Amino acid sequence: MTTPTISPNLLYLSRSDLIALGGGHSQPYVDAIVDGLAAHVRGEYVQPLKPYLRWPGADHIADRIIAMPCYLGGEQAMAGLKWIGSRQHNPARFGLERASALVVLNDAQTNYPVAIMEGGLISGMRTAAITAVATRHLARRGFTDVAAIGCGPIARMQMQTLLEQFPSIERLHVFDLSSSAADAFITALAGRFQKVVFVQTASAEAAVRAADVVVTCTVADAPYLRYDWLKPGSFLSNVSIMDVHKEVYEKADKVVVDDWEQSNREKKIINQLVLEGRFSRERLHAELGEIVVGRRPGRENDDEIILLNPMGMALDDIVCARHFYHLAHERGIGTQLPLYG
Ligand SMILES: NC(=O)c1ccc[n+]([C@@H]2O[C@H](COP(=O)([O-])OP(=O)(O)OC[C@H]3O[C@@H](n4cnc5c(N)ncnc54)[C@H](O)[C@@H]3O)[C@@H](O)[C@H]2O)c1
Numbered sequence: 001m002t003t004p005t006i007s008p009n010l011l012y013l014s015r016s017d018l019i020a021l022g023g024g025h026s027q028p029y030v031d032a033i034v035d036g037l038a039a040h041v042r043g044e045y046v047q048p049l050k051p052y053l054r055w056p057g058a059d060h061i062a063d064r065i066i067a068m069p070c071y072l073g074g075e076q077a078m079a080g081l082k083w084i085g086s087r088q089h090n091p092a093r094f095g096l097e098r099a100s101a102l103v104v105l106n107d108a109q110t111n112y113p114v115a116i117m118e119g120g121l122i123s124g125m126r127t128a129a130i131t132a133v134a135t136r137h138l139a140r141r142g143f144t145d146v147a148a149i150g151c152g153p154i155a156r157m158q159m160q161t162l163l164e165q166f167p168s169i170e171r172l173h174v175f176d177l178s179s180s181a182a183d184a185f186i187t188a189l190a191g192r193f194q195k196v197v198f199v200q201t202a203s204a205e206a207a208v209r210a211a212d213v214v215v216t217c218t219v220a221d222a223p224y225l226r227y228d229w230l231k232p233g234s235f236l237s238n239v240s241i242m243d244v245h246k247e248v249y250e251k252a253d254k255v256v257v258d259d260w261e262q263s264n265r266e267k268k269i270i271n272q273l274v275l276e277g278r279f280s281r282e283r284l285h286a287e288l289g290e291i292v293v294g295r296r297p298g299r300e301n302d303d304e305i306i307l308l309n310p311m312g313m314a315l316d317d318i319v320c321a322r323h324f325y326h327l328a329h330e331r332g333i334g335t336q337l338p339l340y341g
Helices: 015-020 027-042 090-094 119-137 151-165 181-190 202-209 246-251 269-275 287-290 313-332
Strands: 009-013 064-072 078-086 100-105 113-118 146-150 171-175 195-198 211-218 235-237 256-258 306-309 336-337
Touching: 009 015, 009 313, 015 119, 027 119, 027 151, 027 202, 027 287, 027 313, 078 113, 078 119, 078 313, 100 119, 100 195, 100 313, 113 119, 113 313, 119 151, 119 235, 119 306, 119 313, 146 151, 151 171, 151 181, 151 211, 151 269, 171 181, 171 202, 181 195, 202 269, 246 269, 246 306, 256 287
Parallel strands: 009 113, 146 171, 146 211, 171 195, 211 235, 235 306, 256 306
Antiparallel strands: 009 336, 064 078, 078 100, 100 113
């Protein structure tokens, strides 16, 4: 086999490279996600439905590897893939984060891979940025109380991002089935956000009842969160997707998703509701991008209860990864790897 005279390089970015590029803070992700959601509304993307790879013996809902490809058009067109593995037992059995990921970026002219980067940080922070961008449009102005249900790494990134983006927050109400997880979560955030009061509640219900903004970050496989727990005027970002009873989708004043096609599948709650004839595309208020670009209204009064179902899109990962790829080139950060050796 002949080897071409040009040996392409790949840029490798580890988690610490991403942090050196500002990836430990929410702002770059929020900016990238606003751009990404606008591209979503313009239809400047191709995003096949993501396959879930599962196998016998790994039977928890959080045991899987998901392949998430996306082409993102526009001036800086690029394609890419997030390949994200998850085993529910990783924290307890191996002391590892539940999820691990790589993002591969491909040049859209040659389709060659041009970068590989650690994807767990990008994945968690882009998910938090989605909540933050949605909160800007869907939460009551000047809200003060936030609830986190589930206290793993995703909750930490969600709360860090909200605290960085919304200085009006005064109290965080946190609940986890594991009180040691809740303790560790509070310890991790309290040092950085010293003016915020952290309240560890005895139940998910107590945290939800106290909050204006609620974020679910569990690995629950059955719903527990009921409509009558939600305060009038609250905004619920259902990040972990399976936590919220079906009645919340039926009774909320507005239900918003990131992408309808991605949400209405895999027997997730919206898909179950659609199959039961209890929800439909017509009853959906909007996709989030439509609100962000002003095509659909966000919150319209202080009493509405609004539910966001953010399934998570490959587009979110690729738009953030693309930002760090360009910045790494500008700043000379990362490791060049020869593709052919
Ligand atoms: N929508 C998206 O785009 C998106 C993106 C990334 C992650 N997620 C989801 O976020 C969730 C959390 O991820 P993680 O990495 O932090 O997981 P993790 O397993 O590390 O942490 C989950 C925490 O939730 C707690 N918990 C489990 N069930 C609970 C319940 N019923 N009530 C209260 N606490 C409960 C666990 O004790 C644990 O501390 C996962 O479900 C993951 O799929 C969603």
